[in-house]
Amino acid sequence: MASEKPLVAVTCTAPVNIAVIKYWGKRDEELILPINSSLSVTLHQDQLKTTTTAAISKDFTEDQIWINGRKEDIGQPRIQACLRQIRHLARKQRSGEEEEDPLPLSPSYKVHIASVNNFPTAAGLASSAAGYACLAYTLARVYGVESDLSEVARRGSGSACRSLYGGFVEWQMGEQADGKDSVARQVAPESHWPELRVLILVVSAEKKLTGSTVGMQTSVETSPLLRFRAEAVVPARMAEMIHYVKERNFEGFGQLTMKDSNQFHATCLDTFPPISYLNDTSRHIIHLVHRFNAHHGQTKVAYTFDAGPNAVIFTLDDTVAEFVAAVKHCFPPESNGDKFLKGLPVGPAPLSDELKAALGMDPTPGGIKYIIATQVGPGPQMLDQPHAHLLGPDGLPKPVA
Amino acid sequence: MASEKPLVAVTCTAPVNIAVIKYWGKRDEELILPINSSLSVTLHQDQLKTTTTAAISKDFTEDQIWINGRKEDIGQPRIQACLRQIRHLARKQRSGEEEEDPLPLSPSYKVHIASVNNFPTAAGLASSAAGYACLAYTLARVYGVESDLSEVARRGSGSACRSLYGGFVEWQMGEQADGKDSVARQVAPESHWPELRVLILVVSAEKKLTGSTVGMQTSVETSPLLRFRAEAVVPARMAEMIHYVKERNFEGFGQLTMKDSNQFHATCLDTFPPISYLNDTSRHIIHLVHRFNAHHGQTKVAYTFDAGPNAVIFTLDDTVAEFVAAVKHCFPPESNGDKFLKGLPVGPAPLSDELKAALGMDPTPGGIKYIIATQVGPGPQMLDQPHAHLLGPDGLPKPVA
Numbered sequence: 001m002a003s004e005k006p007l008v009a010v011t012c013t014a015p016v017n018i019a020v021i022k023y024w025g026k027r028d029e030e031l032i033l034p035i036n037s038s039l040s041v042t043l044h045q046d047q048l049k050t051t052t053t054a055a056i057s058k059d060f061t062e063d064q065i066w067i068n069g070r071k072e073d074i075g076q077p078r079i080q081a082c083l084r085q086i087r088h089l090a091r092k093q094r095s096g097e098e099e100e101d102p103l104p105l106s107p108s109y110k111v112h113i114a115s116v117n118n119f120p121t122a123a124g125l126a127s128s129a130a131g132y133a134c135l136a137y138t139l140a141r142v143y144g145v146e147s148d149l150s151e152v153a154r155r156g157s158g159s160a161c162r163s164l165y166g167g168f169v170e171w172q173m174g175e176q177a178d179g180k181d182s183v184a185r186q187v188a189p190e191s192h193w194p195e196l197r198v199l200i201l202v203v204s205a206e207k208k209l210t211g212s213t214v215g216m217q218t219s220v221e222t223s224p225l226l227r228f229r230a231e232a233v234v235p236a237r238m239a240e241m242i243h244y245v246k247e248r249n250f251e252g253f254g255q256l257t258m259k260d261s262n263q264f265h266a267t268c269l270d271t272f273p274p275i276s277y278l279n280d281t282s283r284h285i286i287h288l289v290h291r292f293n294a295h296h297g298q299t300k301v302a303y304t305f306d307a308g309p310n311a312v313i314f315t316l317d318d319t320v321a322e323f324v325a326a327v328k329h330c331f332p333p334e335s336n337g338d339k340f341l342k343g344l345p346v347g348p349a350p351l352s353d354e355l356k357a358a359l360g361m362d363p364t365p366g367g368i369k370y371i372i373a374t375q376v377g378p379g380p381q382m383l384d385q386p387h388a389h390l391l392g393p394d395g396l397p398k399p400v401a
Numbered sequence: 402m403a404s405e406k407p408l409v410a411v412t413c414t415a416p417v418n419i420a421v422i423k424y425w426g427k428r429d430e431e432l433i434l435p436i437n438s439s440l441s442v443t444l445h446q447d448q449l450k451t452t453t454t455a456a457i458s459k460d461f462t463e464d465q466i467w468i469n470g471r472k473e474d475i476g477q478p479r480i481q482a483c484l485r486q487i488r489h490l491a492r493k494q495r496s497g498e499e500e501e502d503p504l505p506l507s508p509s510y511k512v513h514i515a516s517v518n519n520f521p522t523a524a525g526l527a528s529s530a531a532g533y534a535c536l537a538y539t540l541a542r543v544y545g546v547e548s549d550l551s552e553v554a555r556r557g558s559g560s561a562c563r564s565l566y567g568g569f570v571e572w573q574m575g576e577q578a579d580g581k582d583s584v585a586r587q588v589a590p591e592s593h594w595p596e597l598r599v600l601i602l603v604v605s606a607e608k609k610l611t612g613s614t615v616g617m618q619t620s621v622e623t624s625p626l627l628r629f630r631a632e633a634v635v636p637a638r639m640a641e642m643i644h645y646v647k648e649r650n651f652e653g654f655g656q657l658t659m660k661d662s663n664q665f666h667a668t669c670l671d672t673f674p675p676i677s678y679l680n681d682t683s684r685h686i687i688h689l690v691h692r693f694n695a696h697h698g699q700t701k702v703a704y705t706f707d708a709g710p711n712a713v714i715f716t717l718d719d720t721v722a723e724f725v726a727a728v729k730h731c732f733p734p735e736s737n738g739d740k741f742l743k744g745l746p747v748g749p750a751p752l753s754d755e756l757k758a759a760l761g762m763d764p765t766p767g768g769i770k771y772i773i774a775t776q777v778g779p780g781p782q783m784l785d786q787p788h789a790h791l792l793g794p795d796g797l798p799k800p801v802a
Contacts, residue, residue: 225667228629255673262675266626266667272656273691274663280681290674 007057007112007395010142011388014134014380016048016119016127017041017162017169018198018312020257020304021241022264025220025230031179032158035220036230037238038171039245040162041314042190043198044377047343050130051383052115053390054142060110066390066397067115067131074113081155082135083111089152090143107143114390114397119372132156133163137380150183166190166378168245170238190376193248197320197344199313200372201327203281210275212307219271226267233263250316254302257314258289261304277307281331281367285311288330288359292323295358321349324371330359334366344373408458408513408796411543412789415535415781417449417520417528418442418563418570419599419713421658421705422642423665426621426631432580433559436621437631438639439572440646441563442715443591444599445778448744451531452784453516454791455543461511467791467798468516468532475514482556483536484512490553491544508544515791515798520773533557534564538781551584567591567779569646571639591777594649598721598745600714601773602728604682611676613708620672627668634664651717655703658715659690662705678708682732682768686712689731689760693724696759721774722750728769731760735767744774 023038063074063083074080090107115134117127136152139145150171153160161184162169174182210218219226237260244252268275278286282305289303301315301323315323324346333340392398424439464475464484475481491508516535518528537553540546551572554561562585563570575583611619620627638661645653669676679687683706690704702716702724716724725747734741793799 224634225626225629225664225671228626228633232629233625259673262673263626263671266671269670270626270664270667272660272663274687276679276684276687278677279684283677283680286675286677 006059007055007393008142009053009055009386009389009391010138011051011053011383011390012134012138012141012380013045013049013051013383014130014137014163015045015166015377016043016130017159018043018304019159019162019306020253020314021234021237021260022306023159023171024264024267025216025226026158027173028177028179029217031182032154033179033182034158034171034173035227036234037173038159038162039187039238039241040159040169040171041196041198042163042166042169042377042379044190044374045381046377047372047374048117048119048130050115050117050127050134051388051390052113052131052134052138053388054135054138055112055389055391055395056109056142057112057395058106058109060112060395063110063112065113065115068117069397078132078156079135082132082139082152085152085155086136086139086143086145089140089145089147093145093147111139111142112391112395113138116390128157129159129163132160133380136160137164137382141382148183151179153184154179154182164379167192167376170242186379187242188245190378193245193376195248195316195318196250196376197315197317198374198376199315199320199324199327200374201285201311201313202369202372203279203285203309203311204367204369210277210307215268215271215275215307218273219267219275222272223267223270225270229263229267250314251299254299254314257302257304265305277309278305279309281364282309282311284330284361284364284367285327288326288361289313291359291361292326292355295355320373321347322351322355324373325349325351326355326359327368327371329356330361330363331368332363332365333368333370340370342370342372344375346371346373407460408456408794409543410454410456410787410790410792411539412452412454412784412791413535413539413542413781414446414450414452414784415531415538415564416446416567416778417444417531418560419444419705420560420563420707421654421715422635422638422661423705423707424560424572425665425668426617426627427559429578429580430618432583433555434580434583435559435572435574436628437635438574439560439563440588440639440642441560441570441572442597442599443564443567443570443778443780445591445775446782447778448773448775449518449520449531451516451518451528451535452789452791453514453532453535453539454789455536455539456513456790456792456796457510457543458513458796459507459510461513461796464511464513466514466516469518470798479533479557480536483533483540483553486553486556487537487540487544487546490541490546490548494546494548512540512543513792513796514539517791529558530560530564533561534781537561538565538783542783549584552580554585555580555583565780568593568777571643587780588643589646591779594646594777596649596717596719597651597777598716598718599775599777600716600721600725600728601775602686602712602714603770603773604680604686604710604712605768605770611678611708616669616672616676616708619674620668620676623673624668624671626671630664630668651715652700655700655715658703658705666706678710679706680710682765683710683712685731685762685765685768686728689727689762690714692760692762693727693756696756722748723752723756725772725774726750726752727756727760728772730757731762731764732769733764733766734769734771741771742774743771745776747772747774 017040025035167190418441422440426436568591
């Protein structure tokens with residue numbers, strides 16, 4: 001196995017995205033078509049990213065995949081759906097062009113895939129979106145596919161299609177039964193709102209959570225409120241949110257982000273048996289944000305929660321330091337004082353007695369494990385340097401440095 | 402003040418009620434008219450009741466009220482609304498009959514009122530429903546009013562009108578602008594379903610909660626889901642619940658009770674800023690109930706939560722002991738082991754290893770402070786014994802024995 005093989009390898013990275021208008025519920029489980037459109041912010045890959053190498057060779061005898069250094073089952077239906085779809089697109093494209101360039105190689109060549117996240121899975125961040133976006137993007141590059149990748153990524157994980165672009169991204173639910181119009185598109189690029197900042201408050205996790213795939217399926221089947229939300233509430237909210245993003249209106253953006261997070265969790269609670277992703281620490285963070293804003297007389301920070309207790313906070317650069325100081329006041333870091341803040345540097349800030357009084361909360365030591373400070377970022381990237389490859393010339397994962 | 406006065410005193414008791422189809426939101430704040438009908442179970446007064454004495458005399462110079470032994474402001478708008486309404490009804494009735502009986506005395510006579518609960522306010526139980534039902538019922542007796550008291554009680558606290566009857570009680574929302582058809586009526590008497598039992602799980606309380614008056618007002622103003630619930634979900638649920646009660650169908654009754662509690666809390670979460678009455682202990686109780694039922698393959702227990710973290714559990718007499726054992730297993734009582742169970746006697750029960758495994762929860766010691774075991778009970782009662790009066794012959798509160 002140590003002999004070198006004539007292989008073509010491509011390595012790409014893809015970002016995590018955080019929805020501000022939430023996706024919850026499928027109208028087609030097989031094609032992964034949603035019951036409503038959604039809108040997300042792409043986070044910067046300096047802090048959070050998936051890196052994937054795909055290598056193809058006529059000498060490979062089977063498809064294989066390694067995730068975070070561990071061999072995984074390539075037969076997983078969602079991985080298979082992505083592979084099938086990308087090969088289908090490659091064949092379609094090949095049939096329409098002259099065969100001159102070295103890429104694309106034959107779509108029938110087997111592929112080796114290695115993928116790693118630069119953030120712990122335990123952080124409860126939606127790693128599947130970055131993972132499947134990266135898989136779709138990397139496979140497209142290695143097989144030379146140039147068409148829209150929404151469907152490839154979506155078949156892996158619905159929200160993954162939103163990680164195919166940087167900045168502010170809309171996933172249009174579409175109307176067609178075959179899902180061809182259920183695609184992601186960029187609403188505004190990452191440079192559009194340079195002051196926007198994102199703080200991920202990683203909450204001390206509970207053990208068992210309802211997975212989002214099963215959760216949203218149960219919600220669709222049992223929650224009367226979810227269907228109403230999808231049909232009667234979200235369409236207007238999508239238009240409103242796009243407007244706020246385009247205008248860089250933080251007041252509107254922040255308020256609607258919080259309302260939509262709350263409504264998503266409300267439909268989870270209306271599910272039977274009910275689903276609760278928020279815990280007491282999440283509720284204290286919600287309380288803190290509303291008190292902080294009330295003290296300032298305007299929406300200076302906004303929260304959103306996905307299918308877990310972690311809070312994602314949006315704010316502007318001039319408010320980060322004060323809000324982080326408020327978080328530290330309410331959730332004093334336990335042992336890891338120096339590792340409490342990760343990502344972008346955050347300066348210290350004094351906390352006025354008036355603000356402390358306005359927060360009016362008993363401190364909950366250790367309620368928040370750490371904070372990741374980040375910002376809006378670009379979409380997937382292809383890395384040029386061969387040393388970035390996660391697979392060696394033999395097509396097997398390189399030993400971890 | 403020690404001289405005896407020619408006064409007429411009446412003492413009555415009234416029950417607490419627990420809604421299984423929830424009331425949340427008013428269409429008229431002044432008249433206290435709801436945006437949807439609701440249905441409740443009246444709890445037995447052996448465990449939970451309000452006792453009220455009202456005395457009237459031509460010698461009294463002003464209306465006065467004492468609650469739980471403390472002089473309170475009689476000028477409170479809701480107390481005033483009840484007083485005004487009862488005197489209005491007394492005058493109306495008087496004008497239509499001969500003046501021969503000693504009662505009713507003149508509606509213009511001033512009244513002294515004393516009221517006590519036999520349960521701590523700190524228990525977080527809806528004392529206002531029992532309190533205003535008792536006030537309405539006692540004032541009606543002392544002023545000789547014989548008409549329907551729904552409006553009098555409702556003007557004090559909406560859900561109080563449901564405490565005017567025993568058993569299973571419906572509050573019909575009504576359609577008229579003046580609220581004349583927004584009345585309570587008995588769906589089935591307290592004797593209808595003798596096996597039904599009620600357990601109140603008093604949860605270690607948080608400090609600040611959004612009061613229900615302010616909370617429901619904010620919900621009506623900000624929650625898109627609440628209006629949909631009131632208009633599109635509740636009407637069918639009311640009919641369904643009445644059917645289950647009449648049929649004594651615990652499976653249906655229990656499932657719908659849980660769904661409606663969850664939906665009420667979902668609309669609270671959809672309120673802006675969001676309202677959270679459930680805490681982590683409440684969520685663990687919900688989890689416990691679903692696991693308990695799943696283990697038995699049927700709905701043997703059901704939870705409902707009002708505007709606070711306490712759970713009210715419905716079950717049948719043959720399941721009480723096993724469920725209480727399961728509660729003790731998951732929430733081991735702290736110091737007060739002998740005072741953990743109040744109310745109706747509950748025998749010990751073994752907990753099978755299978756059930757323990759099925760619950761699959763880490764114990765949370767002290768999460769539940771105590772349990773009150775009770776059952777369905779009758780409506781308000783007039784007490785005949787003069788020694789039951791809370792006011793002495795001088796019209797002032799008797800010293801507490």
